[in-house]
Amino acid sequence: MKEKKRIAIVSTYDELCGIASYTKALVDNLRNHRSEIIYEVFNLDQFLLKSKSKSARLAANKYIDKIAVTLSGYDHVNIQLEYGTFGVLDVDILRRLRKIVKSSRSLSVTFHTIFYDDDDKRKFKFNLTAKKSSIQRRFLNLLEKYEKKKKLTLIVHSFYDYRYFKERLGFGSVEHHPLAYLSPHEVSVINKSS
Known part of the structure; x- marks a missing residue:
C-alpha cells in the first residue's frame, strides 16, 4: 500500500478573513483526496x-519555531502568504518566514498580495512602494536560494501575476489559480467561452 503524502498548510484559519476562507475552500478540496x-x-x-511588545514578539518567535520544527516532518508545506499575518515589523515577518521556509522539504507559496516595481528582484531600485516591495524582494531572494536546493512552486x-513571477522574475514553477469558488462544471463553461 502506497504511503500517504503529508501536507501542511500555514495560514490564518479561524479568523473571518479572505485568506482563512480561501484556506477553508482548499481544505474542502483536499478532503476529496483523503486516500x-x-x-x-x-x-x-x-x-x-501581531503583538508589538518585546515579550510578545519573543513569544511569537518561539511559537513559529515550534511550528517550523513540526513542519520538517511533512512532505510538503504550503504557505498562504499575506505578509501581515506573520507580524507587524518587517524584521519579525522575514525571520518567521525564513524559519518556515528552511524547515520545509518541499514548498509552495500562495501569494495573496504582490507588490510590483519596475525592476526585477535582483536590483534594489526603490520607488514609491519601496517599503512594501522591499520585504517582498527580500522574501523572493530567500525563495530564489531555496529553489536552487529544493522543490518550490509559487501560486498566484x-x-x-503568473507572467510577472515566471517571465520578469524568472522563477521555474509558477501556477495561477483564479481566486474564485466555482464548480468544475462552471469552470468548463467559462473555458469554452474564452
Whole structure:
C-alpha cells in the first residue's frame, strides 16, 4: 500500500478573513483526496503574531519555531502568504518566514498580495512602494536560494501575476489559480467561452 503524502498548510484559519476562507475552500478540496494525503492546517495566531511588545514578539518567535520544527516532518508545506499575518515589523515577518521556509522539504507559496516595481528582484531600485516591495524582494531572494536546493512552486491568482513571477522574475514553477469558488462544471463553461 502506497504511503500517504503529508501536507501542511500555514495560514490564518479561524479568523473571518479572505485568506482563512480561501484556506477553508482548499481544505474542502483536499478532503476529496483523503486516500492519498494527510493534511494539517497550522493556524497563525493573529493575536500573538501581531503583538508589538518585546515579550510578545519573543513569544511569537518561539511559537513559529515550534511550528517550523513540526513542519520538517511533512512532505510538503504550503504557505498562504499575506505578509501581515506573520507580524507587524518587517524584521519579525522575514525571520518567521525564513524559519518556515528552511524547515520545509518541499514548498509552495500562495501569494495573496504582490507588490510590483519596475525592476526585477535582483536590483534594489526603490520607488514609491519601496517599503512594501522591499520585504517582498527580500522574501523572493530567500525563495530564489531555496529553489536552487529544493522543490518550490509559487501560486498566484491571475495570469498577469503568473507572467510577472515566471517571465520578469524568472522563477521555474509558477501556477495561477483564479481566486474564485466555482464548480468544475462552471469552470468548463467559462473555458469554452474564452
